[in-house]
Amino acid sequence: MTAPLHHPLPEGIPFYQPVAAECTLFETAHAKGLPLLLKGPTGCGKTRFVEHMAARLGRPLYTVACHDDLSASDLLGRYLLRGGQTEWVDGPLTRAVREGAICYLDEVVEARRDVTVVLHPLTDNRRTLMLDRTGEELQAPPRFMLVASYNPGYQNILKRLKPSTRQRFLSISFGFPEPETEARIVARESGLDPARVAPLVRLAGHIRALAGMDLEEGVSTRLLIYTATLIAGGMPLERALQAAVIEPLTDEPEVVQALRDLISVVYG
Numbered sequence: 001m002t003a004p005l006h007h008p009l010p011e012g013i014p015f016y017q018p019v020a021a022e023c024t025l026f027e028t029a030h031a032k033g034l035p036l037l038l039k040g041p042t043g044c045g046k047t048r049f050v051e052h053m054a055a056r057l058g059r060p061l062y063t064v065a066c067h068d069d070l071s072a073s074d075l076l077g078r079y080l081l082r083g084g085q086t087e088w089v090d091g092p093l094t095r096a097v098r099e100g101a102i103c104y105l106d107e108v109v110e111a112r113r114d115v116t117v118v119l120h121p122l123t124d125n126r127r128t129l130m131l132d133r134t135g136e137e138l139q140a141p142p143r144f145m146l147v148a149s150y151n152p153g154y155q156n157i158l159k160r161l162k163p164s165t166r167q168r169f170l171s172i173s174f175g176f177p178e179p180e181t182e183a184r185i186v187a188r189e190s191g192l193d194p195a196r197v198a199p200l201v202r203l204a205g206h207i208r209a210l211a212g213m214d215l216e217e218g219v220s221t222r223l224l225i226y227t228a229t230l231i232a233g234g235m236p237l238e239r240a241l242q243a244a245v246i247e248p249l250t251d252e253p254e255v256v257q258a259l260r261d262l263i264s265v266v267y268g
């Protein structure tokens, strides 16, 4: 089934091409105060989706790229010394709760363990955020929403999201879009002629079939957009594919060869 065509967007709303019923799910989750988990590989449109929905719902968005050093204080806030005085400064999660904004924790599993402790009371019917350091207990207003993303493709078992955390979120899986939809996205984002986008998307299909065997993860929509942008900017096809597909995907000479073979299958 072809995804619905996007209607022209009011100014300031980032373009997002829906692939299924994800916009309705997001709107319902927001209206009902439920947290949402987006599962899927890198570069498949999760962040763009959240940016689009936050703008559509007219809510400010706080995005936090989680990493293995990110602690609860990074999200909640901390006392800082300013002009000889200590002053409490809210972190992005606290600010989002106070303002009734949307907080997006990208790659939430990467964060340190103490982060989940903070999230639990916020993701059940209490919807509270405890600031132990200031003694505050914030009640999240109805328009506040927590969104997190998670890449289940990571092989590292230690990086799986614990059931006690994941069962607190509504969840939706993102895969790569259908070829026709992906071609529309790549053409729109890169400005490359659709006739030249089509073989790129076909190539992506072949490369993704290798994922899990020779490749850890298939080529992302993001990389296809990079490739198409380079081509639209006048770079020869071969160099664009080298810089935006082959090099980002692998360091292994055999896999490089396998990718080159696929390129010749598609481009002859």
Ligand code: ADP
Residues within 6 Å of the ligand: 015, 016, 017, 018, 019, 040, 041, 042, 043, 044, 045, 046, 047, 048, 049, 177, 185, 189, 221, 222, 225
């Ligand atoms: P993720 O957060 O899943 O890693 P992003 O949202 O950053 O991926 O997507 C990478 C790029 O791909 C975006 O900047 C956007 O240009 C494009 N993209 C992917 N999917 C879509 C989509 N459905 N609609 C519009 N753009 C998309």
